[in-house]
Amino acid sequence: MRIGYFCLYTPIELLKALSLKPIRLIPSQKFDLTSRYFRYDACPFLKNLFSNLINKSWEFDAIFLLSLCDGQRRLGEILQKEINNLKIYEIYFPRTYNLTAFQFYYEEILDFIKLFERDLNLINKRLKEEIKILNEKKRKLLEIVNNLNFLKKAEVVKKFWEIGDIPENKFLEPFASKKEKVLFLGSYFTPVDWSIAERIEKYFTIVADSFCTVSRGIDFYPPISNLKDYLFFYFSKIPCILRRPNKIFYNYLKKKIDKYQINKIILYALKFCDAFSFEKESLKNYLKRPTLLIESDYSSDTTLQMETRIGAFYES
């Protein structure tokens, strides 16, 4: 069974161990048609994801949804109303680091597993194999993309999640730039937003990012261990701004800032994405770097204004 997902916390190795074929949903196109159940102030990513589902941008049989933000938590109900014959698996993922909340999540996953396989020993065995394979692939990918410019990296990582493809190193040109270095982070980053990165790279070099669709997805390697330890790794080690408190995410950024000696930060927030748009001040205060917030709702009207702001940020 082909199963679509988009959240970084999705236990992909487990899905593979269950003989499912996970496909990461990273929309490449922007469609105008959306569901009437989304109000105008709903998340532009979720609206566009829905449009891509309706337009059959991917071929899959089921969707695996986690509940990191309110929009994600409510998406299943909208999909159920709008798309016939789509199997929807909704798993609650905790916002806090409360251990009983982890147990809640673990039990949800156990129930999910039981839908496909009753032999937990077998799953544990397969899971270890899948973790090993994916970790190796991710390490190899990381080595390759480290030398690429940001957009090329985003493209290669996207392909990796979609079709598991790792390109040959010799076909990729290493990247060198003397422009000022920035850290680029923010909401779910898809090809629809890539033009923003192009604009940024007119003035700066994006040497590091924390997008779950680019670097964050390949920066972490679960232990080759049993199901519970594996899930606990996802629960406790992978940073996300939506977790409470979100200190692990900030520490992750701090390491990037120090490692790459970055002086400026560009925060990209999709319109109505509270998780990122509330954080500008905290980023500035915690990381002690000038921070530019740019917002987008995928509309082309804002691009000129955005470029002016990026230019002004460069001059400042």
Place this chain on the structure above:
Amino acid sequence: MRVDFFTWNEIFQNIPERIIKRYKYYERKEEWARYLSPPQTFAIYGMRHLMSLKFDSSLECLRLWGFIFNETERLFRAKQINKKIIAVMGDLGGIPPIIYSFKSLIGFYPDCLWWQPFFSENYNLFEVTGKASFPETSCYSRVIYATFLKKAYFPKPDLIIASTGASCDDYSCVMQKVYNLFYKDKKTEFIWLEIPPRKEKRESAIKLLKENYQRLAKILSEITQEKFTIEKLISGIKRVNLIRRNYQRLKELVGKSEIAPLGSLEMLLLEFGNLHFYSDILEWQKILLGILNLVRKRIKDNEGVLNKENKKIIWATPPADPLYLIYFEDNGTRIVGSEYIIHQALEIIPINKNKDPFTALAESYLSASLIGKTKERAYLIINEVKKYQAKGVVISQVFGASHCAYETEILKEEIEEKTKVPVLIIDIPLPSSEIPLQTKTRINAFIENL
């Protein structure tokens, strides 16, 4: 009788001094514990919006208003008389029964201060959040962060309890920002609790909530240096249940009565009293009982506060601006039922001899308005429509609030399909002394069609 602000002040002049002196908070005898003040006092302190509203002219309701607007003073006094102050955020109703099991604790929801800019017709708190780069397209609850910065609305809490999870994003972000203010502060402890979603299989959620509550009871016991016992919790729950039961009786009496024995503004305040009893559970119990008796008497005497012909409607999601309630009532409707997203604070906590009280608290919390599917929330509204034979439903919203963006259309569809009554959806704009003309036109058209 419903009166305007100026008449209300005149009425106050006729209240004898001995009655004013009778009402005191925290069961204190001292003069400083008085809370019945002329409404003018609150307007002078900045609550300008009062001048645009209408009020129930009874002494019982005057007492209600005095008590609510006195809360800031009361919280500072609590600190002075060595009570510990617990700020509860996000869960809207689950935790106070535990807090009020301890004698020296006062729990309150800063969340309720989202009404502050509207009652004061003042943008100041929004400006503070603007300076902190909060997005304008987010829920008005963002002003709570500003109230922490201002240090004028409540004393520094001894403990902050922030609940998040199956809840709205906006307030989760606000709590994160408040956490950032306090996490280095050794004098204020900050704890995060997880709100689980309501799913078919309830055991895991009950277990999680129960452990939250047990952990919390332990922390509170350490803070107060007061031994926690199950008996204390049971007696705390019984006290809360008494209030919830009386509120349920009141709501049913008001909603089912031929006449409107009480206005919607007072009912809104009374419903939110179930959250933290405006920081004084014992006095709140008396105020609520006083109003319940007043309503009984009015029904008996066939004495309503609104025109008898007013059409019955249900209100969903609390309006940030109370002026809207008054406008609806002035223009031919009567709000007989509500779903103000605090269903968890209205349900009776099912304690009995065979049940652990923490489990009872957890079970009760699982009835929360926003932790399940939108369809389930729609049923709460549909039940109100059927119970009170309402002719329409109003859903008020906040532009940018996370749950509104995904639930509103589903709510509308479900309600219209199951009840065949019209649904009006309105966005409540930023504080103002007037309702925008375009919104008034929409409201009037809706009322004409009921």
